[in-house]
Amino acid sequence: xEKIDSYRWRIPKSExxxxxxxxxxxxxEKIINSIGQEAFKQLTNVACLPGVVNPVxxxxxxxxxxxxxxxxxxxxxxxxxxxxxxxxxxxxxCGIHMLRSDLHIEDIERYKExxxxxxxxxxxAGVGVGNKAKLSDSxxxxxxxxxxxxxxxxxxxxxxDLLHMEEEGNMFSEDTSxxxxxxxxxxxxxxxxxxxxxxxxxxxxxxKIYDVHVxxxxxxxxxNQVVVMLHTGSRGLGHQICTDYLKxxxxxxxxxxxxxxxxxxxxxxxxxGEGQAYFSAMKCAVNFAFANRLMIAHWVRKCFEKVMHRDWxxxxxxxxxxxxxxxxxxxxxxxxxxxVHRKGATRAFGPGADGVPGAYRDVGQPxxxxxSMGTASYILVGTERxxxxxYGSTCHGAGRTMSRTAAIKxxxxxxxxxxxxxxxxxxxxxxxKVFAEEAPEVYKDVDEVVRSVxxxxxxxxxxxxxxxAVMKG
Amino acid sequence: MPYRFVEGIVSDIAFEATxxxxxxxxxxxxxxxxxxxxxxxxISSEQRVEISLESPTISELLYDFLSxxxxxxxxxxMFFSEAEVEISGTRLAARLWGEPxxxxxxxxxxxxxxxxxxxxxxxxxxYKATVTVDI
Numbered sequence: 001x002e003k004i005d006s007y008r009w010r011i012p013k014s015e016x017x018x019x020x021x022x023x024x025x026x027x028x029e030k031i032i033n034s035i036g037q038e039a040f041k042q043l044t045n046v047a048c049l050p051g052v053v054n055p056v057x058x059x060x061x062x063x064x065x066x067x068x069x070x071x072x073x074x075x076x077x078x079x080x081x082x083x084x085x086x087x088x089x090x091x092x093x094c095g096i097h098m099l100r101s102d103l104h105i106e107d108i109e110r111y112k113e114x115x116x117x118x119x120x121x122x123x124x125a126g127v128g129v130g131n132k133a134k135l136s137d138s139x140x141x142x143x144x145x146x147x148x149x150x151x152x153x154x155x156x157x158x159x160x161d162l163l164h165m166e167e168e169g170n171m172f173s174e175d176t177s178x179x180x181x182x183x184x185x186x187x188x189x190x191x192x193x194x195x196x197x198x199x200x201x202x203x204x205x206x207x208k209i210y211d212v213h214v215x216x217x218x219x220x221x222x223x224n225q226v227v228v229m230l231h232t233g234s235r236g237l238g239h240q241i242c243t244d245y246l247k248x249x250x251x252x253x254x255x256x257x258x259x260x261x262x263x264x265x266x267x268x269x270x271x272x273g274e275g276q277a278y279f280s281a282m283k284c285a286v287n288f289a290f291a292n293r294l295m296i297a298h299w300v301r302k303c304f305e306k307v308m309h310r311d312w313x314x315x316x317x318x319x320x321x322x323x324x325x326x327x328x329x330x331x332x333x334x335x336x337x338x339x340v341h342r343k344g345a346t347r348a349f350g351p352g353a354d355g356v357p358g359a360y361r362d363v364g365q366p367x368x369x370x371x372s373m374g375t376a377s378y379i380l381v382g383t384e385r386x387x388x389x390x391y392g393s394t395c396h397g398a399g400r401t402m403s404r405t406a407a408i409k410x411x412x413x414x415x416x417x418x419x420x421x422x423x424x425x426x427x428x429x430x431x432x433k434v435f436a437e438e439a440p441e442v443y444k445d446v447d448e449v450v451r452s453v454x455x456x457x458x459x460x461x462x463x464x465x466x467x468x469a470v471m472k473g
Numbered sequence: 474m475p476y477r478f479v480e481g482i483v484s485d486i487a488f489e490a491t492x493x494x495x496x497x498x499x500x501x502x503x504x505x506x507x508x509x510x511x512x513x514x515x516i517s518s519e520q521r522v523e524i525s526l527e528s529p530t531i532s533e534l535l536y537d538f539l540s541x542x543x544x545x546x547x548x549x550x551m552f553f554s555e556a557e558v559e560i561s562g563t564r565l566a567a568r569l570w571g572e573p574x575x576x577x578x579x580x581x582x583x584x585x586x587x588x589x590x591x592x593x594x595x596x597x598x599x600y601k602a603t604v605t606v607d608i
Binding site for chain 2: 065066067086089090091125182185186195196197236239240242243246247250262263264266403404405406430431433434437473
């Protein structure tokens with residue numbers, strides 16, 4: 001690996017005879033040294049696919065996953081390249097919705113347990129804790145077609161929320177017929193459900209403000225201001241779409257004679273029927289996820305109303321942004337139309353870029369970075385440098401360093417919970433094992449990850465938040 | 474136990490299932506999958522769900538079988554403890570035994586079955602599968 005500068009490292013295409021383009025990894029030397037070789041191998045696998053655009057990119061939170069490593073971006077020419085269900089992964093449009101508030105830590109300190117308990121009762125986790133109501137066929141089609149717009153039309157959000165979401169909460173998928181009946185069956189009972197694993201709702205307080213001007217534009221004005229971050233995706237509906245199209249793309253890879261260095265990178269030519277069918281279905285999953293997060297944000301507001309005895313508007317609980325971390329999008333970079341696969345990566349469009357909400361157009365798009373349980377999270381802002389260097393992308397979180405099985409062996413859930421409590425953090429989870437799996441020690445240092453992307457100039461720090469109360473699915 | 478969890482992949486869980494024929498490999502794989510989600514021994518066998526599948530190859534049959542289990546668990550809201558599988562060529566008939574799902578027993582939600590390192594193979598009398606599960 002060649003060092004380009006303090007935060008960029010290149011794996012030249014000469015490294016493997018099958019590589020068509022270079023791979024570039026972002027991160028400080030400390031971060032790069034902490035990433036296992038398997039993740040770099042997976043990164044170079046993506047550089048072997050047809051129509052891949054130079055370079056394939058790894059973010060400092062990259063870790064060994066399946067197919068494209070988590071924390072990476074693969075962009076493909078819209079005419080000569082591929083679209084890959086496996087590269088986007090199962091958790092389509094897993095991402096973050098963030099609410100600001102006018103409240104300060106002292107306003108909620110004595111209510112934080114009640115708030116998180118009420119959220120735990122109100123927001124279903126998933127299997128075995130299904131949603132209160134199943135959507136009808138036509139309601140589900142509405143969600144798949146209209147995304148978060150459907151939620152607003154049904155009284156659980158506002159037009160202002162939509163104006164502060166990636167794609168304004170709707171990727172416009174007119175045709176829902178590319179979504180299987182199985183995927184629809186999984187989605188019907190899961191709108192407004194959190195899921196498990198690394199999905200969460202977290203009440204946070206602002207710890208530091210780095211960029212006062214941009215922070216103010218995002219609604220962050222004070223240290224100790226209360227915000228809420230929630231992290232989930234398209235749930236079983238998206239998982240099933242990936243399962244369905246992995247098979248379709250496996251067959252397509254053979255049909256179109258595409259050599260796969262990893263079966264999980266199953267793909268189809270971007271302009272083929274198989275490629276476009278997946279893109280249509282994926283957009284439906286993206287819409288479902290936008291709607292899911294807004295629905296949960298609505299319930300978070302209702303929980304605050306009930307506990308604080310105030311209307312959410314009077315507490316200023318407006319949406320800062322709702323952003324995807326796992327997605328494939330058709331975007332223009334360097335005058336070329338590209339299918340950009342972001343897996344564990346955040347769009348980070350800079351000032352003036354199309355696609356940045358009007359309210360933020362002059363400063364750039366908010367980037368929402370979740371830390372590990374018990375550690376800091378960040379708001380960053382997209383940059384012009386990201387538009388040139390990384391297809392308008394940056395990191396998405398801390399990034400795991402230890403497998404879940406190893407974490408369960410090494411940590412005890414009750415002790416992790418106690419450690420959080422000793423820091424004044426209230427926590428609830430459906431099962432104590434989740435605390436062990438998600439122990440802060442199994443993740444990289446999020447501060448170092450964020451310093452790396454800030455140092456590289458592909459997104460810059462706006463504010464740092466620390467947890468007050470957390471609900472894990 | 475004819476399956477074991479394999480260390481390695483950071484974000485997900487991988488297991489290896491073995492047996493003296495495909496039936497045992499499929500049954501063991503199902504048990505491994507159940508164990509990812511909950512403590513299998515805590516689940517009773519009071520209800521039965523049947524699955525029938527046909528796929529072009531034995532490898533695809535295992536992938537379809539495990540994916541179908543994930544689908545059935547989510548849509549029927551059930552947890553299973555045992556799987557009884559009959560295989561004829563690349564056709565499968567399975568009976569899953571379990572109980573209604575409960576929040577208290579859920580340890581982990583499986584999103585899907587990855588194709589990363591997914592393999593079924595036979596060495597002499599030993600039949601084997603390696604599976605990576607996205608969680």
